[in-house]
Amino acid sequence: AFAGADVEQLPLLELDGFLPDLDAVDADTWERAAIVWINFPNNPTGAVAPLDFLAKLAKLSREHDFLVAADEAYTELWFDEPPHSALEARSEGNVAVFNTLSKRSSMTGYRSGFVAAERELIDALKQFRPSVGTAPQEFVQRASIVAWNDEAHVERTREIYRRKRDVLLTVLRRKGIRVAGSVATMYLWLDVPGEQSSEQFAARLLEHGLIVSPGSFFGAAGEGYWRMALVPTEDECRRAAAILDEVL
Template identity: 65%
Template sequence: MHLSPVLTELAQYPFARLDDWKAEAAASGIELIDFGMGDPREVTPAFIREALAASIEPISSYPRATGLPELRRAISGWVERRFGVTVDPETEVVPTLGSKEAIFSFAQVVLGEKRLVAVPEPAYPVYERGALFANGGVVTVPLDEEHGWLPDLDAFDAWDEIALFWVCYPNNPTGAVAPLSFYEELAGRAREHGFLLCSDEAYSELWFDEPPVSALQIEDRTNVVVFNTLSKRSSMTGYRSGFTCAPREICDALRRFRPTVGTAPQEFVQRASVAAWSDDRHVEDVRALYQRKRETVLPALEERGLRLAGSSATFYLWLEVSGSSEEFARRLLGHGIVVAPGSFFGPAGEGYVRLALVPTQAECERAAAILREVL
C-alpha cells in the first residue's frame, strides 16, 4: 500500500511514544501520576456543561464553517475585555475545532509561491507537521534560556523566503512570555518581508504574575494571525472549541477552505462556548488551582536540585536536568511519575523536562512526596 511520503517519513508523534511508555509501566503494575500531557483534569464549570446540555436539540444539523454569530460576538467581546482591542466578529473571527486543527491546516490555506515556514524549537510539533503535510519546507528558529526563550530575530536570515513565522507565548513547553515590543518588532518584519506572524496563544489565560500580552495588541495587525482556545482557559479540552482571529482577507480564505474539511464545532459546543467566553470569573478559579499545584510540586523539585528554567506562565514547569532528558523521564516513570522529556520538543529541548500541572491536587501532593524520596 502506498501512503503519503510525508507520513511515512515522519517520526512517531512524541506523545504517542509517551503513551507507549505509560502502557508498559501500567502493565507492570506501576500506579501512574501523569504530568506528561497538557490535558487538564479539572472539572469543566457547571454553567458551561449546563449550557451544552440545554443546547442539544432533538434533530441535529451540520454546523456551518462560519460559526454561530453569537459565538463570534462572544469571542470579540472577550478580546475587547481582555486585551482592549476591537475585532470585527463578522469579518475577523473564525470559530475552530479547538486550535490544533486550525494550526495544522493553516499552511494548506496560505502557502503559495513562498513555501517555507519558520517554527520555533523547542516547540509543539504541530507547527512543523502542518507545514510538511502542506508540502512546505521548515526552517527552525532556536529558542534558548539565554534569550528568555525568545527567538533572536537579528540572527534569523531567511526573512524573504518564509511565508509563515510561528510563535507561541505563553510558551509551550518553556512557560516563557513575550513582551509587546517583541510582537511589534516581528510584525514590522512581517510587513516588510511579506510573511504572516502566526501566534498560538492557547495559554494566554494561565499566568502566575502579570497577564501576558497578545499579538492582537500590535498597533498594525495587517500580517498578524492569532489562534486561541477554550481548552486550557476553561478546562474544555474535550469540547474542541477555539478561534482564529485575522485580517479579513485571511478569514475569507478560511471560510472558503473550512467547509471542504468539515471541521466546525458542533452547534451545542458553540453555544456552550458562548457561555465560556462570556464569563471571566471561572478563569480566576482555574488560575488559583494551578497556582496551588505549582506551590505543591515545585518546592519538592527544587529541594532535590532541579532548577526552574522558565515557567512564568502556563501550567507547565520547565526544569533543567543533568544528562539525557529521556533517561530522566524513564527513571521517574519507574516510580510512577510521568513527565515529558525536553527532547520531545526538538533537539533544543534536550537537557530539560516538562511537567504539566494537570493531575489533581491530591495527586500533586502524593507526587511531591515521591519526588522527595526518589530524586
C-alpha cells in the same frame, strides 16, 4: 509542509529567554517566508513573549510580506502577570491570533476556538474552512458561548494551577532543581540534575510512579530539561511532591 513549503525551525534557547532569535534569520529566508508560527505562552517552556519582541516580528512581517500566526492557547493561564498578546502588535504588521477553549476552560474535546485577524484574512479563511472541516455541533456552539462569556471559572482555574505549582516548587527548589521559564501555561520546565540525559532522568522518575516528559521529546534544544504538567489533582500533586522529595 502539506502545501509543499519548506519548514525552517528556530530553536528556543534559554539564553534568549526561550524566544526565537530573529536576528539569526538571514535576509533570503525572510524574503521566502510566508508564515512565521509562534506559540506564546509557550509549551513546553512556559515562557512568554515581551511586547517588543512581538512588535519586532510584526514589523518584519510587513517588511517581508509574511503572516505572523500566533498560537495563544495558553494566554489566559499565567501565574503572576498576564502575558502580552500578538494582537497588541497588530498595527505593526500582518498578525493572526489563534485561541481556544481547550486550556482556559479545560474544554479540549470541544475543539472550539477562534481566529482574530484582518477582515481580508478572515474572509479567505471562511471560504477555505468548509472544504477541510465541518461546523461545530449546536451544543458545542452553545457551550462555547457560555464559556467565552464567563471569566470567573478561568480565574478559579488559574488559582488551582497556582496552588499545584506552589506544592511542587517547594520541593523542587529545596532539592536544588532549577526552574527555567515556567511563568505561564500549565507546565513546569525544569533543569535535569547531574550528567544524565533528559530521557534517563524521566525513566528514573517513571520507576517511582511519576510520568514526566523528557525535554528531548520537544526537539534537540529541549535536551537538558524536563517538563511537568500540572494537570493531576492537588492531592496527586502532593503525592508527586512526596515522591520527588524521596527520589531527588
